[in-house]
Amino acid sequence: MTLNVYYFLSILFVIGCVGFSVKPSPIYGGLSLIVSGALGCVIILGYGGSFLGLMVFLVFLGGMMVVFGYTTAMSMEQYPESWVSNVAVWSVMLFSLFMEGLLSYVWLNYDYIEVIVQFNNMGEWVIYDGEGGVGYLSEGPTGVGAIYSYNYWLMFVAGWSLFAGILITMQIIRGN
Protein backbone atom coordinates (compact mmCIF):
# COMPACT_ATOMS: atom_id res chain seq x y z
CA MET A 1 0.00 0.00 0.00
CA THR A 2 1.60 3.17 -1.16
CA LEU A 3 0.29 6.25 0.58
CA ASN A 4 0.43 9.53 -1.16
CA VAL A 5 -0.31 12.39 1.22
CA TYR A 6 -1.99 14.37 -1.55
CA TYR A 7 -4.45 11.56 -2.08
CA PHE A 8 -5.35 11.83 1.59
CA LEU A 9 -5.77 15.59 1.27
CA SER A 10 -7.97 15.10 -1.77
CA ILE A 11 -10.16 12.74 0.24
CA LEU A 12 -10.58 15.54 2.78
CA PHE A 13 -11.34 17.86 -0.12
CA VAL A 14 -14.14 15.57 -1.26
CA ILE A 15 -15.49 15.41 2.29
CA GLY A 16 -15.48 19.21 2.42
CA CYS A 17 -17.28 19.40 -0.92
CA VAL A 18 -19.88 16.95 0.33
CA GLY A 19 -20.22 19.07 3.46
CA PHE A 20 -21.69 22.00 1.59
CA SER A 21 -23.48 19.89 -1.01
CA VAL A 22 -25.84 18.41 1.58
CA LYS A 23 -26.89 21.99 2.13
CA PRO A 24 -26.92 22.98 5.75
CA SER A 25 -27.59 26.62 6.43
CA PRO A 26 -25.45 28.78 4.08
CA ILE A 27 -23.18 30.00 6.83
CA TYR A 28 -22.03 26.43 7.51
CA GLY A 29 -21.84 25.82 3.79
CA GLY A 30 -19.54 28.80 3.46
CA LEU A 31 -17.37 27.42 6.27
CA SER A 32 -17.11 24.08 4.50
CA LEU A 33 -16.24 25.81 1.24
CA ILE A 34 -13.47 27.74 2.98
CA VAL A 35 -12.07 24.45 4.33
CA SER A 36 -12.25 22.91 0.86
CA GLY A 37 -10.57 25.94 -0.65
CA ALA A 38 -7.73 25.81 1.86
CA LEU A 39 -7.23 22.10 1.23
CA GLY A 40 -7.26 22.64 -2.53
CA CYS A 41 -4.64 25.35 -2.11
CA VAL A 42 -2.44 23.00 -0.06
CA ILE A 43 -2.76 20.29 -2.73
CA ILE A 44 -1.74 22.75 -5.45
CA LEU A 45 1.15 24.01 -3.30
CA GLY A 46 2.33 20.48 -2.78
CA TYR A 47 2.78 19.93 -6.49
CA GLY A 48 4.78 23.12 -6.87
CA GLY A 49 2.20 25.63 -7.96
CA SER A 50 2.85 28.43 -5.50
CA PHE A 51 1.38 31.12 -7.72
CA LEU A 52 -1.82 29.22 -8.35
CA GLY A 53 -2.19 28.42 -4.65
CA LEU A 54 -1.85 32.08 -3.87
CA MET A 55 -4.55 32.77 -6.47
CA VAL A 56 -6.87 30.40 -4.63
CA PHE A 57 -6.32 32.17 -1.37
CA LEU A 58 -6.41 35.72 -2.67
CA VAL A 59 -9.08 35.64 -5.35
CA PHE A 60 -11.24 32.73 -4.34
CA LEU A 61 -11.19 32.85 -0.55
CA GLY A 62 -10.32 36.48 -0.04
CA GLY A 63 -12.49 37.85 -2.81
CA MET A 64 -15.40 35.61 -3.44
CA MET A 65 -15.87 34.03 -0.05
CA VAL A 66 -15.87 37.38 1.72
CA VAL A 67 -18.66 38.54 -0.59
CA PHE A 68 -20.54 35.30 0.00
CA GLY A 69 -20.01 35.71 3.73
CA TYR A 70 -21.63 39.06 4.11
CA THR A 71 -24.37 38.26 1.62
CA THR A 72 -25.14 35.23 3.74
CA ALA A 73 -25.22 37.44 6.81
CA MET A 74 -27.89 39.44 5.04
CA SER A 75 -30.10 36.38 4.48
CA MET A 76 -29.57 34.85 7.90
CA GLU A 77 -32.19 33.03 9.94
CA GLN A 78 -32.50 32.79 13.67
CA TYR A 79 -31.75 29.09 14.10
CA PRO A 80 -29.32 28.03 11.37
CA GLU A 81 -29.49 24.40 10.39
CA SER A 82 -26.22 22.57 10.91
CA TRP A 83 -25.11 19.16 9.71
CA VAL A 84 -26.67 17.24 12.59
CA SER A 85 -29.97 18.99 13.04
CA ASN A 86 -31.89 17.39 10.18
CA VAL A 87 -32.19 13.70 9.33
CA ALA A 88 -31.89 14.34 5.58
CA VAL A 89 -28.66 16.27 6.01
CA TRP A 90 -26.74 13.97 8.30
CA SER A 91 -27.91 10.77 6.65
CA VAL A 92 -26.76 11.92 3.22
CA MET A 93 -23.50 13.15 4.75
CA LEU A 94 -22.86 9.78 6.45
CA PHE A 95 -23.72 7.91 3.29
CA SER A 96 -21.32 10.05 1.24
CA LEU A 97 -18.55 9.55 3.81
CA PHE A 98 -19.16 5.81 3.74
CA MET A 99 -19.01 5.74 -0.06
CA GLU A 100 -15.79 7.75 -0.10
CA GLY A 101 -14.28 5.43 2.50
CA LEU A 102 -15.32 2.41 0.45
CA LEU A 103 -13.77 3.91 -2.67
CA SER A 104 -10.53 4.61 -0.80
CA TYR A 105 -10.49 1.06 0.54
CA VAL A 106 -10.86 -0.34 -2.97
CA TRP A 107 -8.09 1.98 -4.17
CA LEU A 108 -5.63 1.11 -1.46
CA ASN A 109 -6.14 -2.60 -1.95
CA TYR A 110 -6.40 -2.99 -5.69
CA ASP A 111 -4.75 0.19 -7.04
CA TYR A 112 -6.81 0.09 -10.21
CA ILE A 113 -10.26 1.46 -11.04
CA GLU A 114 -11.79 1.70 -14.46
CA VAL A 115 -15.11 3.49 -14.78
CA ILE A 116 -14.93 5.16 -18.19
CA VAL A 117 -11.39 6.40 -17.74
CA GLN A 118 -8.72 4.16 -16.36
CA PHE A 119 -7.26 5.33 -13.05
CA ASN A 120 -4.28 3.17 -12.46
CA ASN A 121 -1.74 4.62 -10.13
CA MET A 122 -1.48 6.61 -6.96
CA GLY A 123 0.58 9.29 -8.63
CA GLU A 124 4.02 10.48 -7.86
CA TRP A 125 5.01 12.25 -4.71
CA VAL A 126 8.04 13.91 -6.25
CA ILE A 127 7.41 15.50 -9.61
CA TYR A 128 10.14 15.21 -12.15
CA ASP A 129 11.29 18.67 -13.13
CA GLY A 130 12.21 18.29 -16.76
CA GLU A 131 14.93 20.17 -18.54
CA GLY A 132 13.91 22.79 -21.00
CA GLY A 133 10.93 24.94 -20.51
CA VAL A 134 11.67 28.08 -18.61
CA GLY A 135 14.90 27.12 -16.86
CA TYR A 136 15.48 29.05 -13.66
CA LEU A 137 12.23 30.96 -13.73
CA SER A 138 9.20 29.70 -11.91
CA GLU A 139 6.73 28.08 -14.25
CA GLY A 140 3.60 29.46 -12.62
CA PRO A 141 4.05 33.19 -13.05
CA THR A 142 5.72 32.66 -16.42
CA GLY A 143 2.78 30.71 -17.72
CA VAL A 144 0.29 33.18 -16.33
CA GLY A 145 2.23 36.07 -17.82
CA ALA A 146 1.87 34.39 -21.18
CA ILE A 147 -1.69 35.67 -21.25
CA TYR A 148 -0.22 38.93 -22.48
CA SER A 149 1.98 37.43 -25.18
CA TYR A 150 0.77 34.09 -26.54
CA ASN A 151 -2.82 34.30 -25.37
CA TYR A 152 -3.49 37.96 -26.01
CA TRP A 153 -6.74 37.22 -27.80
CA LEU A 154 -7.99 35.36 -24.72
CA MET A 155 -7.06 38.39 -22.67
CA PHE A 156 -8.97 40.69 -24.97
CA VAL A 157 -12.10 38.52 -25.09
CA ALA A 158 -12.04 37.88 -21.35
CA GLY A 159 -11.59 41.54 -20.55
CA TRP A 160 -14.39 42.61 -22.84
CA SER A 161 -16.82 39.96 -21.62
CA LEU A 162 -16.06 40.73 -17.97
CA PHE A 163 -16.65 44.39 -18.67
CA ALA A 164 -19.99 43.48 -20.21
CA GLY A 165 -20.68 41.23 -17.23
CA ILE A 166 -20.11 44.07 -14.79
CA LEU A 167 -22.51 46.29 -16.70
CA ILE A 168 -25.08 43.48 -16.70
CA THR A 169 -24.66 42.99 -12.94
CA MET A 170 -25.16 46.67 -12.34
CA GLN A 171 -28.32 46.68 -14.41
CA ILE A 172 -29.60 43.62 -12.54
CA ILE A 173 -28.96 45.18 -9.17
CA ARG A 174 -30.68 48.38 -10.20
CA GLY A 175 -34.01 46.54 -10.19
CA ASN A 176 -37.13 48.56 -10.89
Add this chain to the structure above:
Amino acid sequence: MSAIYMNMTIAFMASLTGMMMYRSHMMSSLLCLEGMMLSMFVMASLITLNSHYTLSYTIPLVLLVFSACEAAMGLALLVLVSNTYGSDYVQNLNLLRC
Protein backbone atom coordinates in the same frame (compact mmCIF):
# COMPACT_ATOMS: atom_id res chain seq x y z
CA MET B 1 -4.31 8.84 -14.65
CA SER B 2 -3.72 9.05 -10.97
CA ALA B 3 -6.06 8.81 -8.06
CA ILE B 4 -6.27 12.45 -7.19
CA TYR B 5 -8.08 13.29 -10.45
CA MET B 6 -10.69 10.75 -9.56
CA ASN B 7 -11.26 12.51 -6.25
CA MET B 8 -11.54 15.87 -7.96
CA THR B 9 -14.10 14.45 -10.38
CA ILE B 10 -16.06 13.02 -7.46
CA ALA B 11 -15.97 16.40 -5.73
CA PHE B 12 -17.26 18.02 -8.93
CA MET B 13 -20.07 15.47 -9.20
CA ALA B 14 -21.02 15.95 -5.56
CA SER B 15 -21.21 19.73 -5.95
CA LEU B 16 -23.14 19.39 -9.21
CA THR B 17 -25.67 17.11 -7.53
CA GLY B 18 -25.90 19.53 -4.64
CA MET B 19 -26.54 22.41 -6.97
CA MET B 20 -29.33 20.64 -8.79
CA MET B 21 -31.35 19.84 -5.67
CA TYR B 22 -32.82 22.75 -3.83
CA ARG B 23 -33.65 22.62 -0.19
CA SER B 24 -34.66 25.98 1.23
CA HIS B 25 -32.02 28.59 0.45
CA MET B 26 -30.93 29.77 -2.97
CA MET B 27 -27.58 30.75 -1.44
CA SER B 28 -26.67 27.08 -0.90
CA SER B 29 -26.94 26.42 -4.64
CA LEU B 30 -24.62 29.34 -5.33
CA LEU B 31 -22.14 27.86 -2.87
CA CYS B 32 -22.32 24.52 -4.70
CA LEU B 33 -21.61 26.40 -7.93
CA GLU B 34 -18.47 27.78 -6.33
CA GLY B 35 -17.54 24.30 -5.21
CA MET B 36 -17.83 23.06 -8.78
CA MET B 37 -15.56 25.85 -9.90
CA LEU B 38 -13.02 25.13 -7.13
CA SER B 39 -12.77 21.46 -8.04
CA MET B 40 -12.33 22.33 -11.72
CA PHE B 41 -9.63 24.86 -10.82
CA VAL B 42 -7.69 22.37 -8.70
CA MET B 43 -7.98 19.69 -11.38
CA ALA B 44 -6.79 22.01 -14.17
CA SER B 45 -3.93 23.28 -11.98
CA LEU B 46 -2.78 19.78 -11.11
CA ILE B 47 -2.88 18.60 -14.72
CA THR B 48 -0.89 21.65 -15.80
CA LEU B 49 1.61 21.25 -12.95
CA ASN B 50 2.16 17.58 -13.62
CA SER B 51 2.62 17.91 -17.35
CA HIS B 52 4.81 21.06 -17.16
CA TYR B 53 2.89 22.57 -20.03
CA THR B 54 3.61 26.17 -19.16
CA LEU B 55 1.17 27.90 -21.48
CA SER B 56 -1.89 26.28 -19.97
CA TYR B 57 -1.38 27.99 -16.62
CA THR B 58 -3.68 30.65 -18.01
CA ILE B 59 -6.60 28.22 -18.14
CA PRO B 60 -7.23 27.86 -14.38
CA LEU B 61 -6.65 31.56 -13.88
CA VAL B 62 -9.15 32.65 -16.52
CA LEU B 63 -11.56 30.05 -15.14
CA LEU B 64 -11.21 31.61 -11.68
CA VAL B 65 -11.79 35.10 -12.99
CA PHE B 66 -14.88 34.13 -14.95
CA SER B 67 -16.21 32.29 -11.94
CA ALA B 68 -15.80 35.42 -9.84
CA CYS B 69 -17.92 37.33 -12.35
CA GLU B 70 -20.51 34.57 -12.39
CA ALA B 71 -20.65 34.55 -8.60
CA ALA B 72 -21.18 38.29 -8.62
CA MET B 73 -24.07 37.91 -11.03
CA GLY B 74 -25.63 35.13 -8.96
CA LEU B 75 -25.32 37.21 -5.84
CA ALA B 76 -26.91 40.18 -7.60
CA LEU B 77 -29.90 38.01 -8.47
CA LEU B 78 -30.02 36.71 -4.92
CA VAL B 79 -29.98 40.24 -3.50
CA LEU B 80 -32.79 41.18 -5.85
CA VAL B 81 -34.88 38.21 -4.72
CA SER B 82 -34.07 38.95 -1.12
CA ASN B 83 -35.11 42.57 -1.51
CA THR B 84 -38.40 41.59 -3.12
CA TYR B 85 -39.43 38.75 -0.81
CA GLY B 86 -37.52 39.47 2.37
CA SER B 87 -35.50 36.22 2.27
CA ASP B 88 -33.90 33.96 -0.32
CA TYR B 89 -36.12 30.92 0.11
CA VAL B 90 -36.78 29.17 -3.18
CA GLN B 91 -40.39 28.61 -2.23
CA ASN B 92 -40.85 32.33 -2.86
CA LEU B 93 -40.08 31.87 -6.57
CA ASN B 94 -43.55 30.67 -7.47
CA LEU B 95 -44.85 33.22 -9.94
CA LEU B 96 -44.98 30.68 -12.76
CA ARG B 97 -46.98 28.20 -10.75
CA CYS B 98 -50.64 27.94 -11.64
